[in-house]
Amino acid sequence: MFTTFRGGQSGGWRVTSISPVKGDPLPFMPALSVVSSEAIALPLVPSRNSWRLVGVASHLRYTERAEKEKLLAVQAGLGRVEATCAALIPIRKTAAWWDLTPEERRAIFEDKSHHIASSMRFLPAIARQLYHCRDLGEPFDFLTWFEYSPAHASLFEELVAMLRTTEEWRYVEHEIDVRLVREVLTP
Ligand code: HEM
Numbered sequence: 001m002f003t004t005f006r007g008g009q010s011g012g013w014r015v016t017s018i019s020p021v022k023g024d025p026l027p028f029m030p031a032l033s034v035v036s037s038e039a040i041a042l043p044l045v046p047s048r049n050s051w052r053l054v055g056v057a058s059h060l061r062y063t064e065r066a067e068k069e070k071l072l073a074v075q076a077g078l079g080r081v082e083a084t085c086a087a088l089i090p091i092r093k094t095a096a097w098w099d100l101t102p103e104e105r106r107a108i109f110e111d112k113s114h115h116i117a118s119s120m121r122f123l124p125a126i127a128r129q130l131y132h133c134r135d136l137g138e139p140f141d142f143l144t145w146f147e148y149s150p151a152h153a154s155l156f157e158e159l160v161a162m163l164r165t166t167e168e169w170r171y172v173e174h175e176i177d178v179r180l181v182r183e184v185l186t187p
Pocket of ligand 1: 060061071115119120122126
């Protein structure tokens with residue numbers, strides 16, 4: 001199952017900002033649509049009024065059994081009515097990261113950076129889904145997606161600021177931060 005994030009002129013989410021954190025920017029588009037499908041829909045012609053990023057919700061690479069159980073016990077799912085804010089953060093890591101073995105990557109990700117242990121306290125306020133796209137020939141390795149209520153907006157800022165200071169983030173070479181609010185349909 002592929003998930004396509006299409007920045008363009010219409011969609012269920014209104015884009016409030018697109019900030020390049022590291023590397024090339026992504027053009028501003030006023031709206032974002034998120035669609036799941038069994039095949040990747042290729043754009044027929046390159047468009048200047050849209051872009052699209054595709055990823056796959058995949059299996060866990062680094063999470064250990066005890067961590068997985070803790071996460072499952074506290075995390076919230078996507079689509080909560082009160083979670084009207086969202087963030088799409090596409091990330092690409094360096095060749096040096098991908099040259100490491102899985103054990104070396106896990107050591108940096110968790111033993112040194114505490115990605116899971118330190119993020120746990122942001123649950124269930126922040127709901128999340130990780131999509132992988134490195135093997136799809138996409139410009140990013142990961143598309144990270146988060147949903148939260150406006151009351152938790154500053155909590156989300158705290159979370160991203162914390163992760164960006166970790167050793168893991170030294171291996172991030174391209175990162176864009178797209179912020180969104182759910183489009184309200186007027187009758
Ligand atoms: C809500 C708090 C968060 C929790 C509980 C959390 C948890 C996790 C877990 C468990 C994994 C490992 C998945 C695996 O085993 O393969 C992971 C991976 C990842 N997370 Fe988070 N995360 C959080 C927030 C964030 C944020 C805010 C970002 C981006 C700014 C982020 C970016 C990533 C990336 C890029 C990966 C993939 C790392 C890799 O495979 O190299 N996470 N996260």
